[in-house]
Amino acid sequence: MSKKAGRPSSGKGKLMTVRLTPKMRYSVELLARVQRRNSITAVVEFAIERLLHDKETGLLNEKGDYLPDLIFDDEEVTCFVNLCLHRSDLLTYDEELIWRAIESDKKAYWKSHRVPNYERIKADWDAIKMKAKQARQ
Numbered sequence: 001m002s003k004k005a006g007r008p009s010s011g012k013g014k015l016m017t018v019r020l021t022p023k024m025r026y027s028v029e030l031l032a033r034v035q036r037r038n039s040i041t042a043v044v045e046f047a048i049e050r051l052l053h054d055k056e057t058g059l060l061n062e063k064g065d066y067l068p069d070l071i072f073d074d075e076e077v078t079c080f081v082n083l084c085l086h087r088s089d090l091l092t093y094d095e096e097l098i099w100r101a102i103e104s105d106k107k108a109y110w111k112s113h114r115v116p117n118y119e120r121i122k123a124d125w126d127a128i129k130m131k132a133k134q135a136r137q
Helices: 022-034 040-052 067-071 076-090 093-104 118-123 125-136
Strands: 110-112
Touching: 022 040, 067 076, 076 093, 076 118, 093 125, 118 125
Parallel strands: none
Antiparallel strands: none
16 A cells, blocks of 8 residues: 655654644635645645655755755754754854853764764753853853
8 A cells, every 4th residue: 555645754743733824724725636645734744744855955964965864863962963963153242152051072072083973962961051050151
């Protein structure tokens, strides 16, 4: 049996609420009919997926790698460190402070050049965030 078009391959996703004008919602419903999709959710997922993989506006790096494949992890700390390694330009100010705290302690948080010690960072996560908070004040 074939997989339904527009369904995420990783299973059930998390709920996200989107506010649309009545005209935009109607437009999406029409698009669902034109594309023969089962729901407006399928249309929105398809549109987002296309935008994410767009070479100019999406999430591809200079090598053509899809950034969420390089960065995402279910573990918050691992995901954060991966973001810092691949796209530190996207960090908020508070995240930059956390990253500086990690970068500043080469012995504790780095196995070698650009190879983080994820387990140690996870173990010290609360202390790292506290150090960043103190640096902010």
